[in-house]
Amino acid sequence: MALLGSYPSRLVDSLNERWQQLLEHVDNPDVLQSAASKTSLFYTQLMKTWAGSDFAADVFISYPNYAAYFLQLFNRGQQMAVPTGFHHQSVKNLLADVHSESELIKKLRVYRNREMVRIIWRDLNRLATTQQTTTDLSALADACIQHALDWLYGDMTPGLGTPYSGNNADPEPQQMVILGMGKLGANELNLSSDIDLIFTFPNQGETAGGRKSLTNQEFFTRLGQRLIKVLDCRTAEGFVFRVDMRLRPYGSSGALVMSFAAMEQYYQDQGRDWERYAMIKARAVAGDTARGNELLAQLKPFVYRRYIDFSAITSLRDMKHLIEREVKRKGMENNIKLGPGGIREIEFIAQSFQLIHGGRDPVLRQRALLTILPALAKQAYMPETATDQLKDAYLFLRNVEHAIQAVQDQQTQELPKETEARTRLALVMDCASWDAFMAQLNKHRRIVSQHFADVVGLPESPASSQKKTQHFRSLWMAELDDAEEINVLQAQGFSDPDQSLRLLSALRDGRVLSRVRRQSRERVDRFMPLLLEVAAASDHPDTALNRLLPLVEAVLRRTAYLVLLMENPAALEHLCKLCVSSPWIADLIARNPALLDEFLNLGNLYSPPKKDALADELRQQLAHIPEDDLEAQMEALRYFKMSHVLRVTAAHVVGKLPLMKESDYLTWIAEAVLEQVVAIAWRNLTERHGRPQTEGGGVCGLGFIIIGYGKLGGIELGPGSDLDLVFVHNGVDHQTTDGARPVDSNVFYARLGQRIIHILTTQTLSGALYEVDMRLRPSGASGLLVNSFRAYEKYQHNDAWTWEHQALVRARVVAGDSALAEAFTELRASVLRKVRDPETLRKDVTGMRQKMQGHSGSKGKQGQINLKQDKGGIIDIEFLMQYAVLRYSPDYPELVRWTDNIRISEQLEAAKILSHEEAHVLRQAYQQYRLIVHKLALQNEKPLISHESIKDYSTAVKQLWKKWLEN
Template identity: 50%
Template structure:
């Protein structure tokens, strides 16, 4: 009676609804009836203690929790007394605690009972903390997952030892002990278990063999099948003490019809040969939860290529779209609207959204290979695949739905995600979720589900609805392509205004009837058949459809075995239109795409394709890309650099051919790209050398710079330009590195230079980074690969030829030590600013110009062939460069600003500012230089040599020749 009064007083002081209070009073009485006097006193005291409200809310919202306390009165007492009821548990504490709890179990039955009591104890703790919001949703699911991990490993260890005494120890053919590997799938794999989750498992073992040392020898597979059966029983079989976790093995290879356990080799072979898209989807969250950690890591690494394709996997669209349709049909067929997991706007839809991006893009973007759903959603925002608002809504909805799921399951510890219909259960759910009543909760739930459903409906939606006329055109093209007679195709192409319909028809027939197409798998051939009508329709927008088709066909041929790229273009009509536009404009771009189809990804987003970041943005983007790669994986780093360079050069070319980027910016960006790449290359090379040999000094400086000459030095890089580089260091010759394998400074920097060249020029799957020319270093090819600063200075003072000082005009440091870079700049200015014998200088410069023209122009000169060579013909680019270099060497000692810049445009401007040439002459040379370089870029993108008709650009050529005669010949 006294205890009943205490309950009444406590309930009156609480916000527990009366509909829940009725059940709570009865439950309280049952609890006390099961308690001894000591336990009764403890509960009575707790009822009036500081956490009275927590207990009443936990009991009211979870009759299941109250039932466990009734069956095991000591559970709550020990949790409260040792403080774990209010403290988070470290992940590493679960297994030792469970081992201690099961230490004295001698039989499988005793072990199973102790395992169940341990589970109930922590279920009570987790529900108490969840209902009272003492733990976040993330902590709740992590605790449940840690509990499962510990229980699985304990069951594996216990039964492995018992089975070894019967059958001996399983060993591989080379005698290596073998252990069962347990792969946790789904929510367990992602550490996202709910309060009543099944655990989806796959059993495997590293290597085949047989047992050794037992009464009889059996195969490893037989051993592990028996072990797996015992583990399942230990976890899943209901006893008087209940169960631990329900175990579902249906995700294993071949499902229920397959063996319970197969070797890792057989597992890998199954996925490689027979794995389906839904199995890829399932393996996204897979994690080895028990067994040898090293063997498990190796297995998961071997399975990763099956889950995550190396390229953008747009082929998954069809399967994902079918999965999505199945989800929607299932909701309607089964009437799942009250199911917060499977119903519209439920948990499954949030998971599907995240995992779609993982399947499609995870192969290239390792950040998307994480298992946790919230981690993936945040990364999708960072990568700008989902807008901030969408991610915010999905994250909030997911947390709300998972908390709701836990509250539903906490009610009676039942495996359900169904919204309750009974008044008591509804009141308990609303209270657990922090709402005054069911109506308020339901309103908020509906808001979240509508947001999820909206984002889900937009996901992998079919390409935008096409007009009936467009669909008719595609059907027409398909019918024509299926027609065996070429005449019908040619007529259709003529009607579509292809400029050379006969040639276009011939190209198409050669492609579609070629051996490569005939050897295609049926599914791949179907994709090609779907793609070609869309391509032909898109080609109608080209200026020269037949030319564009000619340029696109090599790309199609390159992807016949990787038709996911065709799906990419079909799924993204804008990307297909941009492909046609760019290939119509430039054979160079089309060749780049055919050689590297992975670049098609760059066509997806017009914003990034045609809007280039400044140098800081380029550097940041590369840094972000490289952060995804293990620091020690040089091969992956080299591939990342090559993709980065290819992608950004493609963006520059796309911007130029579409007119959105002026000439000066084209060279600027191509130069910036090279500089950013060189910075990264130096970092990689330096890291590799210091890891191997240690550091040369303790001051943190590198004492090394990369000096760029020529077009890179002059900030005038073109699409096909190589890099003229010189390496310089300023380290004491007697310095020795401090690593385990020390080397002297000369050896260190020589190897550093060699490593830089290797990273730049090694041919990988994506080609090389840049061609490198080191001939401008002191003494050319016969000189040291890396010069000391002192030797470089002495060479410039005493041995350098005039042409080498000319080259120094366009020299600048592009990567390396800032202190040494400043020294180099001072030396360059000092060398360029020396007084010189001007007549001798002029004669040498003119003589070098004549030699160069005679060597580089065709026999008889370009003019003999009615052509103007943009670089070497009189009045061309090199004439301007030589005039500029002569002016700097002749006058910089009196006019220091001439030695400040390395690019011709700003030097010409300085010549005018210093009063050395008139504004009109300076502008004439600048205009001519820009015009010539613009033509050179255009010809490069058209894959033509740098020559024009002899009548081209007459005003610019005349101005250059007039000024050459005035400056370089009048005094000669």
């Protein structure tokens, strides 16, 4: 039974003395002595527990027969663990025969002390992870709260009656709801934590069935008071848990218990930023937890704002400053929770991201810090190396915290000052000495402090710009006369200071700004000098100001967006740069300020992900949204599309993405969206009607495809392109679906198409997802929205016009059933390879081209050409490619392989239908035209350009047109 050699001699003597005391008081000392001598590991672990916890040793001496319980647990070989649900069942059984409150109080404490020793044993001997320890403690607290509440409720109702909801024809019995806050709410309870609770109940009303009637408010207040006493009061056996009620509405001065309606009203009208921070971890821990979850769902908008909320970081920073002042005032620098680089800083880092981004990113709406940290890395909010360092520091600090608290079962986070206590702490932490322990601790603290400064610290403001900012502050605050204001703008590079000042004055002195809240006005006043400074530093200050002011006006009631830009000067600079480069981008962001979130990671802003990564990202975003929440799904789809379109166009504008890659990415975005829209619509329909059936009564697969035509089919989407779509299914006629509300298969697929159109085109808060054009379906606008594959095949072979076969050249499946997609590919090839009369084909193609020219608009000035519509332009090239595929594919089958014009021209060149020179100039012309059109679109301009600037290209296109179609 030799002790570990690293134990100090005074500690060894103390442990031996306690061991002898235990042997003197235990019922069967020989059994314990024998087990300890035969199983040295049990004795070693017991001594390690006592070495780290006087509380544990005292419990053993006070309850010597606990030794048999722990020996039995040890011999099970499960590292002293208990199964899930153990505490609830054990406490329930323990209280089954309790008949008085005093007995309830005693039994709960005796049970709590025993289980605390077991948990300390596991923790100090590293038989449990930190998460297992805190989960075990939280489960113990949940069980004690729940069953004490049940006993007290049952004790009160015979005399006072059962609370019922009022104001309805069918009153329902009411239960209290207990919200666990802080570490209890997150299942992160410490070895000696207080438990932060909030008491609430669903509805006002009064009790019935007792000797005396009370209002529900009075009943639950009495119940809450008794529960606090049962859990918190100190007796000879100690306490169960210290209870802290200060997080309730209005704090210590507020009512002990509030109804749901009062809770919702309070948080809506008076909830403060620190209460949002606290509510992140809120969990219904006891009572009517189902109703409690409903309340927390109602309070979600208070905690997580719909938009990015960078103002949260200011609140966290203010809270941290208050804590720092308190730490210095009380000399708490050695507090591992509140001191520099402590646990609270790690929590602030994680929760700053939760409060800022949680409204839009459901992944961040989790309670436990050790779950949030890897999510921050996975969602690219922080580098993985940073979150790994924070996790390691957090685990180390929590282990230190547990070791400190285990000594006397006291809530403290202060490092010990006495030499012996320091030696014991180092021993428990498996460090060779106090100095070695402090070296590890300080390393973690330094890392945490650095990450905290990076995330929550004050933004840097270069000294060189302070003078300039002061000039702009005086201008914005109307501290200058008119001439001085003009001079400031002129001196800072504004070429039209009069117009720029008019724009500023319209905002500064306008009615909208005068009506915003005081906090919003203060934010605008802090932001505008920075905006003017950034605009002045740009290449075109007047343009920058003109394009950024609409964004400011758009967020006057959501000025947290301005805080984001103030906190991230680089984001503001890049925003200015992009808005100067493209009014299209400026308009997009002004209409959807949530896109400012994309500027927090400038590396991602200019680096759009690949196709598979895009699809995977969207799947993951939607996976965190309940399947029955169509509104949230539609908003997520819209944000995904807008954010990635912004990233693609931003990369293109700054020259980091060539035209062809831009179109690829924009097409991939649409495909990823359409794939998920089909999945959502299919799930909605099948939940209601079941799935279509085969002729034999079996269940069909998806059996549905979306065919992309035009720019989508040709992989040539631009930033604002609409989608030309056709829907096809292969359902069985006269068969119904297999659900509770069966419908005919044709009806099912028609509704599927309607649901897809609804998801794509409905105007939500973020606008429509895409504009959709369905006129290329068989029989056009008068035809069925969704056609069966057989009908579509018949139409293409027998009834389609030549122009519809031209359109088919650029058609491909972009979402849906893979087997049906293969069938379409084969059908398309067979239709395009049909032998056609050359003269008839020529007349049909030229006739359609003339018809289109007759309907084309956007005529330019003298000497200008419309790059899309005019002769020698984009449509002529598209028609030439389509004509060639229809004319020559019977002899050259490979011509139908591709849907984009560039690769079609390459196939025509390979087949010698186009000479190398013709193919080369055609490709150059097409790419140059599209590049110009994209650039003009990003400037919100029509596709009009000087004919002289593209004369060589248009001449070459006209020559080929004449050669093929006018001979």
